[in-house]
Amino acid sequence: MKTDKFSPKYWEEKYKNNNIGWNIGYPSTPIKEYIDQLKDKSVKVLIPGAGNGYEAEYLYNKGFTNVWVLDLAKNPLENLKQRLPNFPDKQLIQGDFFKHNAQYDLIIEQTFFCALDPVLRDKYVVKMATLLKPHGKLVGLLFDFELTVQGPPFGGCAEEYKKRFLKYFKIKVLERAHNSIKPRNKRELFVIFENQFKT
Ligand SMILES: C[S@@+](CC[C@H](N)C(=O)[O-])C[C@H]1O[C@@H](n2cnc3c(N)ncnc32)[C@H](O)[C@@H]1O
Incomplete structure (x- = not known):
């Protein structure tokens, strides 16, 4: 497979x-x-391709302490550390999602899937299923616009996502987000996919 x-x-x-x-x-x-x-603040959460990590910051400030941030780039991890000096260093991981190994209850997706070369989409689905505990959840936003040749971001649609994720996940929610930020209004789908992957 192409890398x-x-x-x-x-x-x-x-x-x-x-x-x-x-x-x-x-x-x-x-x-x-x-x-x-979310009621249980002990859940182990991963945010892959987290960038500056505003969702991680929000979780941490709300008392979720088992939050792990992963990104290829160092710069945004440093930015997050500057904003949140007490965030544990070991939970800020500079690395490749596809090489990461651990088990999570919840993984948050935002503009990470769309940032990857589309040839990696099936690999992303399998990797997510592997990183999640049984019944763990992949939650977040997937873009809802045509898949372009040029990107990132690369688009996609509900039909495509259904086809890809159904192999390993139960689709609990896959719907047009009703509360998107203005520039993404009507251009993204909110998803909750539950891991059904059996080894
Ligand atoms: C479009 S940005 C989105 C950042 C963040 N999710 C946000 O919404 O602000 C995509 C991020 O994914 C990271 N990234 C790309 N490929 C990656 C990989 N294979 N493993 C980990 N991070 C990756 C990039 O460094 C970048 O920070």
Whole structure:
């Protein structure tokens, strides 16, 4: 299989040049509202391709301590550490999602799937299923616009996501987000996928 053509250097340069159009600067509303209704603050959460990690910051400030942040690029991890000096270093991981090994109750997706070379989509699905505990959840946002040749971001649609994720996940929610931030209004789907992967 072809490997990801977007190297760590590609992403590092984007942060260095402040070419980060995806960066909202605060936790996105659909994910924030999902977090707000979670009762168990001991859940082990992974945010892969977390960038500046506003959702991780939000979780941490709400008392979720088992939050793990993973990104290829160092720069955004340093930014998060500056904003949250007490965030444990070991939970800030600079590395490749596809090489990461651990087990989580919850994984949060936001503009990570769409940032990957689309040839990696099936690999992403399998990797997510592997990283989640049985019945663990992948929750977040997937873009709802045409898959373009140029990207990132690369688009997709509900039909495609259903086809790909159904192999390993129970689709609990896959619907147009009703509380997107303005620039993403009607352009993203809120998803809750429950891991059904059996080894
Ligand atoms: C479009 S940005 C989104 C960042 C963040 N989720 C947000 O919404 O602000 C994609 C992020 O994924 C990271 N990334 C890309 N490929 C990765 C990989 N294979 N493993 C870990 N992180 C990766 C990039 O460094 C970048 O920070």
